[in-house]
Structure formats: C-alpha cells, structure tokens
Amino acid sequence: MGAFVIEGGHKLSGSITPQGAKNEALQVLSAVLLSSEEIVIENIPEILDVMNLISLLEGMGVKVKRLEKGRYSFKADEINLDYIHTPEFIKKCASLRGSMMVVGPLLTRFGEVFLAKPGGDKIGRRRVDTHIMGFMKLGASYTLDNDRKAFRLTAPQGGLKGTYMLLDEASVTGTANIVMASVLAEGITTIYNAACEPYLQQLCKMLVRMGAKIQGIGSNLLTIEGVKSLGGTSHRMLPDMIEVGSFIGMAAITQSEITIKDVAYRELGIIPECFRRLGIKLEQRGDDIFVPAQESYVIDSFMDGSIMTLADAPWPGLTPDLLSVMLVVATQCRGSVLIHQKMFESRLFFVDHLIDMGAQIILCDPHRAVVIGHDHKFQFRAGKMHSPDIRAGIAMLLAAMSANGTSTIENIQQIDRGYEDIDGRLNALGAKITRCN
Numbered sequence: 001m002g003a004f005v006i007e008g009g010h011k012l013s014g015s016i017t018p019q020g021a022k023n024e025a026l027q028v029l030s031a032v033l034l035s036s037e038e039i040v041i042e043n044i045p046e047i048l049d050v051m052n053l054i055s056l057l058e059g060m061g062v063k064v065k066r067l068e069k070g071r072y073s074f075k076a077d078e079i080n081l082d083y084i085h086t087p088e089f090i091k092k093c094a095s096l097r098g099s100m101m102v103v104g105p106l107l108t109r110f111g112e113v114f115l116a117k118p119g120g121d122k123i124g125r126r127r128v129d130t131h132i133m134g135f136m137k138l139g140a141s142y143t144l145d146n147d148r149k150a151f152r153l154t155a156p157q158g159g160l161k162g163t164y165m166l167l168d169e170a171s172v173t174g175t176a177n178i179v180m181a182s183v184l185a186e187g188i189t190t191i192y193n194a195a196c197e198p199y200l201q202q203l204c205k206m207l208v209r210m211g212a213k214i215q216g217i218g219s220n221l222l223t224i225e226g227v228k229s230l231g232g233t234s235h236r237m238l239p240d241m242i243e244v245g246s247f248i249g250m251a252a253i254t255q256s257e258i259t260i261k262d263v264a265y266r267e268l269g270i271i272p273e274c275f276r277r278l279g280i281k282l283e284q285r286g287d288d289i290f291v292p293a294q295e296s297y298v299i300d301s302f303m304d305g306s307i308m309t310l311a312d313a314p315w316p317g318l319t320p321d322l323l324s325v326m327l328v329v330a331t332q333c334r335g336s337v338l339i340h341q342k343m344f345e346s347r348l349f350f351v352d353h354l355i356d357m358g359a360q361i362i363l364c365d366p367h368r369a370v371v372i373g374h375d376h377k378f379q380f381r382a383g384k385m386h387s388p389d390i391r392a393g394i395a396m397l398l399a400a401m402s403a404n405g406t407s408t409i410e411n412i413q414q415i416d417r418g419y420e421d422i423d424g425r426l427n428a429l430g431a432k433i434t435r436c437n
Contacts, residue, residue: 007432008403030101037232130174162187299335
C-alpha cells in the first residue's frame with residue numbers, strides 16, 4: 001500500500017495545467033464500443049481508473065493504440081462476446097465503478113451484458129437504479145445470475161425500442177448510459193430530467209459526430225432518434241474541473257500565487273464564484289486562472305447576514321466532488337460556513353482527521369458540517385491519515401501541505417485513481433511530497 005510523506009509549510013509558485021477530465025473519460029471511452037470504426041481521443045488522463053477501463057476494453061477485444069501521451073486510438077470491430085460472460089470480466093467490472101458505463105453500449109449493440117455491483121469510492125450508497133430502470137424502459141429485461149453474482153441484462157428480440165422516460169434523479173452516469181443505449185435503439189427516445197453537465201454534453205457531441213441524432217444537448221430534455229450504426233470520429237476531452245478547483249484550493253490554503261493554465265473557463269460554471277464566496281480572489285486571464293497570494297480570506301455571508309452555505313446540486317449547481325476541498329480551505333479562512341453534502345452520506349467522515357490536526361469543525365450529521373475558520377492564526381498539526389476516497393484524499397493532501405511538520409497519507413491509490421502524477425506536478429511548484437511504500 002503506497003503512502004505520501006508531506007513536509008508542510010512550503011509555498012507554491014509557478015503554473016500548472018489540469019489533466020483531462022476523469023469523469024468525461026469514463027463516458028467517452030465506453031462510447032467506443034458503439035462503433036466498429038476507429039475513434040481517436042485526446043487529452044486522456046493516464047490515471048488508475050482510466051487505465052483500468054482501457055485494460056477492460058482491451059480484454060473485450062477493442063484494438064487500442066497509444067499514439068502519444070494522452071492520445072489513443074480505439075477500434076471495437078472484433079469484440080469477444082464470450083469474454084463478457086466470463087467470471088474474470090465480471091470481477092474486473094466489480095472492482096471499477098467506471099465499468100458501469102460499458103453496459104449501455106454493449107446492451108444496445110450486442111443485446112446482452114452482465115452488470116456486476118460496481119466498486120469505487122467508499123462514500124456511502126451509490127445507486128444504479130436509474131441505469132437499470134432506463135434500460136428496462138427501452139425494453140431490456142434483467143435477471144439475477146447467482147452463479148456469476150451479477151445481473152444479466154438482455155435486449156428484446158429486434159433490439160431496444162425508443163420511448164419516453166422521466167428519470168428519478170438527474171444522474172450523470174445514468175443519463176450517459178441511457179443516451180449510449182438509445183442512440184442505436186429503434187425509434188425516438190425522450191429523456192426528461194436528464195443531467196446536463198459539460199462532460200455529458202461532450203459525450204453527446206462526440207456521438208453526434210459519429211452519426212447519432214441527439215437534440216437538446218445542454219438541457220435536461222434530450223431527444224434521441226435511433227440510427228442503425230455509428231462511425232468513427234476524433235474527440236478532445238475537456239480539462240478536469242475538479243483538478244482546477246483542487247489547485248485553487250491548494251493556492252489558497254498555502255497562501256501561494258499560482259496560475260492554472262488552459263482551464264476551459266466557460267465550462268467551470270459556478271465553481272470560481274463558490275471559491276470567491278470563501279474570500280479567494282481569482283483573475284481570469286484569457287483561458288487561465290491566476291490566484292494571487294493573500295494574507296487573509298474572509299468568508300462571505302448572505303445578504304441578510306446569515307451564515308454562508310455551500311451545497312452540492314445538479315449542474316449548473318456546484319459539483320459534490322469539490323466540497324471536500326472547499327471544506328479544508330474554509331478551515332483557514334476567517335468566518336464560518338456550512339458545508340452541505342447532499343448526495344453521499346459518508347463523504348464528510350474524513351473531517352475527524354482534520355479535527356485531530358486542529359481544525360474547528362462541527363459534524364452535524366452525515367451530510368452537514370459547520371466549519372469555523374482559523375484565519376491562518378495557526379497551522380494544522382501534522383498527522384497520519386488514511387484516504388477513504390479520491391476527493392477526501394486530495395483534501396487531506398491540502399491540509400498536510402499547510403501543516404506544521406511532516407504528515408503521512410496512506411492508501412494513496414485512491415488519490416492516484418483521480419489525479420495523475422500529483423506529487424510530481426506539485427513538487428514542481430515547490431511542494432515537498434515523497435511517495436513511498
């Protein structure tokens with residue numbers, strides 16, 4: 001099990017470029033299964049979750065070529081249908097939550113697929129009901145295969161059929177999976193209460209270039225007219241908005257001056273404004289973000305003087321993946337803020353580590369925490385921590401970078417799942433992070 005040893009108290013300086021978006025990668029890489037023609041994708045982050053998904057695609061028979069760093073070619077013209085029935089395939093899917101995204105393409109193109117209970121972050125219950133209910137609306141049936149410990153999804157004879165559906169929640173992965181299943185279904189599919197995140201828009205635009213017929217991209221009402229087959233295309237992924245937010249947080253908590261390059265600013269939505277509510281000054285310089293060094297960060301209050309609340313919400317609301325970073329940053333601001341994590345009931349439990357390091361945080365319940373900022377009056381105490389998930393891991397790294405002394409974070413493969421070479425990239429800015437076993 002790997003660990004980071006972090007010597008805290010060092011300021012950062014210079015510029016850093018965010019990697020390609022992890023959450024987009026898991027969608028667009030799965031979409032290569034919809035076509036037998038070559039698809040080239042650029043700006044792929046070579047992180048653990050993404051490389052495991054690429055390995056899964058190769059196991060299915062997808063021809064994969066690494067053209068250069070972050071640029072790959074895929075051709076799914078000879079899929080091994082026997083392999084997707086094997087225990088090995090199901091076991092791999094169970095260990096990688098991103099594997100859920102291959103279900104829609106395999107079901108609509110080949111008529112059958114096994115769905116294992118997916119792995120991933122330990123952040124509480126993460127339902128797949130929206131996915132399965134969407135497939136059933138399209139005519140699929142499912143049975144529990146006790147021998148394989150997985151659900152067997154089967155399309156009706158003649159393939160999936162388009163229909164109207166109202167999603168029970170605006171699930172990003174659920175919407176993406178249903179969209180991919182619908183593009184080859186017969187007839188017209190209407191998806192209401194669809195997610196509309198930039199990464200889902202990217203997937204839809206890529207599918208349209210492949211020959212799909214999708215209307216309403218960017219809204220919560222998608223209309224998809226099924227086609228017989230899809231062709232090849234090229235696609236460039238967006239920069240990862242979670243990395244952009246993480247780097248803003250790192251600059252703030254270490255009182256450093258850095259420039260974040262090529263952020264696709266228009267696609268960041270409310271993220272910059274939410275950091276400004278914590279008192280962090282940001283300057284947009286072209287497509288870059290400049291974060292100046294500040295002595296103090298003063299948390300805003302609402303117009304009536306009540307305590308500021310930062311809460312996650314479906315796009316264009318604040319992504320839940322950045323609440324952990326904002327919580328850590330708030331501990332060193334001046335003022336108080338309520339962090340409301342609505343989606344996952346275990347994502348705030350890592351605050352116990354921050355309290356041990358000296359943070360003033362009241363965990364109200366599994367979803368809410370009140371943070372009372374220190375205003376940089378004293379540093380965190382160094383500590384030993386264990387990363388339960390990707391986002392808590394990066395939040396702990398922020399705390400350790402600003403702490404007085406040397407901290408250790410274990411189980412860093414969780415961080416590696418979402419951040420490529422994070423220690424090397426931050427050390428280039430002046431951090432002191434050592435990777436060890």
